[in-house]
Amino acid sequence: MIAESRPVAEPKVARAREWGKMWFRFRQSSLSVAGLGIVVVIAVCAAFAPVLAPHPQHAGSFVDFENSLRPPSPKNPLGTDDAGRDILSRMLFGARISVTLGIIVLAIAVAVGVPLGLIAGYWGGRLGDAIMRVTDVFLAVPPIALALAVTAALRPNLTNAMIAIAFAWWPWYTRLVYGQVLSIKEEQFVEASRGLGAGPLRIAFREILPNAWSTILIKVTLDMGFVILTASGLSFLGLGAQPPTAEWGTMIAEGRMYLPGYWWAATFPGFAILLTVLGFNLLGDGLRDVFDVQIEQWQAGS
């Protein structure tokens, strides 16, 4: 109780306590905890794929036609694909590809979208109008359709799929930050800062932006799943990662040719996508409740 009468005395302790409270609130929902669990498992799979995979050499262009399309067995828990590669091993390496791709795409989307939203929201004027008009144009078609059009202009491969998705994704962040800035800049602390003589750059980046970060981070968490989903869709269509890359969408596309007899090749990689998207969604939902931020899940592209 003494601490509460002197709240500024020990900011570090206060902050730790604040985090503790948030963690407590987060734990109240078992679904949020499940989401965190799934995300941790996927991160571990991605980081330690070479160690965890029973046959790490199967991730690439390995072939063993003797063992092609074997059903699930103790040796290959999820069966083998048409080239005799262990599907479980390839799925573990697929986690690596998907997580990396998601992080890179969203890093680009945030790096491009957030500053533009900040400029449009804080400075406004003609430049702000122009930025928001361009954003409207990018948002006029569903992200996957725009990403597809971009992949057409590039050679289909994983890197270009990443570029294409990032190209379609940044405007969501511009719009999000724009809305945030418009409401935050009316707050009194911004006025106070201005009164103390802070310049516009300082106000925008040191006063307004830090208050928008929690919303941005939650959107990033929710979007991780949807970016991975979109990328697997592009790969499924043959416009993203190419065989023999162990990407989940590519694996489904390859396995699909051996339906219905060899069902395991096309079905198991789908669970990996489902679980990943679900995990990031649950985690994002949980964080949203904890930080009490208003973004709806449907605002993310999928």
Added chain:
Amino acid sequence: MGFRTYVLRRILHMIPVMVGLSILIFVISRVMPGDPVRLALGPEATIEQVEQLRRQMGLDKPLHVQYLAYLSGVFRGDFGYSLLTRRAVAKDLKDFFPATLELTTLAMVLAILLGIPLGVRAAVRKDALEDHVNRVVALAGVALPRFWLAILLQIAFAYHLGLLPTIGRGPAPATQITGLYLLDSLLTLDLSAFIVSLKHIAMPAFALSVGTLAQIMRLIRASMIEELRRDHALAARSYGLPSNLIIYRYLLKNAFTSTLTIIGLSYGFLLGNAFLVERVFAWPGLAFYGVDTLLAKDFNGVIAVTLVVGVAYAVINLFVDILYGYIDPRVRYGEG
């Protein structure tokens, strides 16, 4: 500002966005590496032949001249020549668009018709086991890769049970009026054709609708829980009105407005996911054609498909906004 002014302004706002989109896609498609003309003519073609077709298509002119020519063509309904199908893109659009319109619309109808009662049930039984199951199912529905679900449906209903056809749209009904098979066969009272079309569209439409269904379910649940707590709900119950009447006659309309706002956006996602689902089911729609044009680097096709998707998306959103004002008269247009 009156309602009519609002609609007009919305339509006027659409024009620069669509022009912007056309410029964006035009530039993207023209910087494509590789030579689409050579790709279309094949390795046998002579340099003269390639040059001739190039001139014919106006590809030797500067980019802005090409764009203006293209734009003036679009206003006359001319989307250029498809290197993939070797005919006017406008013809292709006319053939493929109805299939996509039919598929996405049916998916939306399914999502609404199933999502609302499921969401209401979840709200009424809040925190019961059924509610938790519903929530997990709804979350999974959003996270499910549509193309993967489509494959699972194929395995179950086509390969194993043999109940539904694996791919395609089935034969066209004898008389075509709108190009929407379900509607055409109904209009001509051709019941057997209707059933055939229904069997073909059932799996693709369901696979496409799942994400939207899940979203509608969650939204209806949330707003219904709020509505059930309101005084007028309590008052109605204390009068002894049956709960189904209260829910569906009085509360649902209020709860539905929040859902309506996402329907426009969801339609965009349906259009986007159609690119995947149509592929799995070899559904001869715009998205299927779009992917083909992409793979063949047929830029006229790519631009046209993207523009049509953009316009369809914008029109649906406008329509939803108008409907929103109609259902919820509190909405004042043009504020802010």
